[in-house]
Amino acid sequence: MTAVQKRLSVLACLVTIVLAILDQNIVSAATVPIVRDLDPEHGLELLPWLITSYALAATAALPLYGKLCDIHGARRVFIAAVGVFLLGSALCGTAQTMGQLIAFRGLQGLGGGGLMSVTMVVIAQLSEPGERAGRGGMAGLIAGLGMVAGPLIGGVLVDSGQWRWIFYVNLPLGLFALAVAGTVMRLPQPGRRHRIDYLGAALVAAAASALLLVAEWGGHRFAWASAPVVGLAIGGTALVGLFLWRQAVAAEPVLPLSLFRNPTLRVALPIQALLGVAMMAAIVYVMVYLQVVRGVTPSGAGRYLIPVAAGIGLSGLLANAMQGRGWPVKGTVLVGTATAALGLGLLSFVHVATPTWYLLVALFLFGAGLGQLLGQLILLSQQAVPAHQLGVTTTAIRFGQSLGSALGSAVFGTVLLRVYLAKAPAGTSMGSGAPTAPDAFVSAIGTVFLCGAGVMAVAFVLALLLRVPAARTAGQALERVPA
Incomplete structure (x- = not known):
């Protein structure tokens, strides 16, 4: 590939990451208008599935995408994932009922599960070892900025009454990525034949679906001790055991257990999962605090996340520049986990009348x-x-990050409810609108942020154990066989 072709391909990857992250967050701002438009009488009963259908499909498909890249080459899988995602997006924009929209969101999630993971594989294969850190770091920055921009853009579209454009906005960006991948992108082809462990893929998809439903339903739709939640938990645990057995005996497993013997992955995987937990605590519950306690509109609450975006951009660029001058990657991870823990710790002191400047500093x-x-x-x-x-x-x-986010959603939701009911006057309930005991509710929100700070403190301790592998030379990096 020429230098121009590589730059175009990297740009297409960055656009795809924007699609992946925006779509995970942008829909949350439009749920109420969607229900009012499609099914005002019974839409609220189906509303949880609007989010769950995408998350289930995306998470269940994730492990299979990695093996498909190793078998068929990342370029082909990239094109397929973007194509399925765009088809689902177009159909979501045309949905006339809640049932149709939920089904189309599931299709969109099947493609969305590959957008981020496959795109990071593509970026790695497009880059020489010396370029990979900078390009991968830029991809991470864009992912973080997209995470913050999602609620803001969604709020603006909702306020203008154009919720269908939440899905249509994906089409021009995705078509650009497809055009580049189909015309100028050339990536390494696998040097040997592989087989797909279909049984392993089915087991991990079923296990992930069961555990995600436990996380989504437990303490919300059903009590934690209810038969549906307990049954799903037992079934999900059994499926995890069967999946691990299958990976131990399969000729070419979907998720080789040898990965967990790698000293770098053994620490990086749990840190990434904890990062998913903490991100759920910060982004979701900051929005809850602003809208429920302070009465801020959805688009207004999204603007409060601008300091998060500023912090991500500035610190990410600084970290990349310092690493270019010899600053160790392990040092970056240690400082990052400590700083995130500090920000969440400051948020744990919020109250009904917390000054705006304090919130902005903590979020930054x-x-x-x-x-x-x-x-x-x-x-x-x-x-x-x-x-x-x-x-x-x-x-x-x-x-790991996806399951961490789901676990964070379940655990923090339970913490919020339990602390609120414990500190509110006897007989108080959460209610369907604003909490009847706002001081108790704010105290519960603060406890959620404190738990998030504790999660990042654990990630900091794990980062002390992180082993950084030696850098590879260009000859050791990848097979350079055009697709």
């Missing part, structure tokens, strides 16, 4: 921590494995 610090973490663990993991395991390694890291 959290963003500054994220900016030093996003993309770094994926890059370290890619550097620690042989080329033929690049796909499964990347998707394993993303899979």
Whole structure:
């Protein structure tokens, strides 16, 4: 590939990451208008599935995407994932009922599960070892900025009454990525034949779906001790055991257990999962605090996340520049986890009348921590494995973060409810609107942020154990066989 072709291909990858991150966050701002438009009488009953259908499909498909990259080459899988995502987006924009929209969101999620993970594989294969850290770091920065921009853009579209454009906006960006991938992108082809462990893929998809439903339903739709939640938990645990057995005996497993013997991955995987937990605590519950306690509109609450975006951008650029001058990657991860923990710790002191400047400073610090973490663990993991395991390694890291986010949603939701009911007057309930005991509700929100700070403190301790693999030379990096 020429230098221009490589730049175009990297740009297409960055655009795809924007699609992946925006779509995970932008829909949350439009749920109420969607229900009013499609099914005002019964739409609220189906509303949880609008989010869950995408998350289930995306997470269940994630491990399979890595193996498909190692078998068929990342370029072909990239084109297929973007194509399925765009088809689902177009159909979502035309949906006339809640049932149709939920089904189309599931289709969109099947493609969306590959957007981030496969794109990081493509970036790794487009880059020489010396370029990979900078490009991977830029991808992480864009991912973080997209995470913050999603609620803001969604709020603006909702306020203008154009919720269908939440899905249509994906089409021009995705078509650009497809055009580049189909015309100028050339990537390494696998040097040997592989087989797909279909049984292993089915087991991990079923296990992930069961555990995600436990996370989504437990303590919300059903009590934790209810038969549906307990049954799903037992079934999901059994499926995890069967999946691990299958990976131990399969000739070419979907998720090789040898990855967990790698000293870098053994630490990077749990840190990435904890990062997913903490991000859920910050972004989701900051929006809850602003809208429920302070009465801020959805678009107004999105603007409060601008300091997070600023922190991500500035600290990420600074970290990349320092690494270029010899600053160790492990040092970046340590500073990032500590700074994110500090930001969440400051948020734990919020109250009904917390000054705006205090919120902005705490959110900026959290963003500054994220900016030093996003993309770094994926890059370290890619550097620690042989080329033929690049796909499964990347998707394993993303899979850990996805499950971490789901776990964070479940645990923090339970913490919020339990602390609120414990501190509110006897007989108080959450209600369907504003809480009847706002001081107790704010105290519960603060406890959620404190738990998030504790999660990042654990990530800091794990980062002390992180082993950074030696840098590879260009000859050791990847097979350079055009697709």
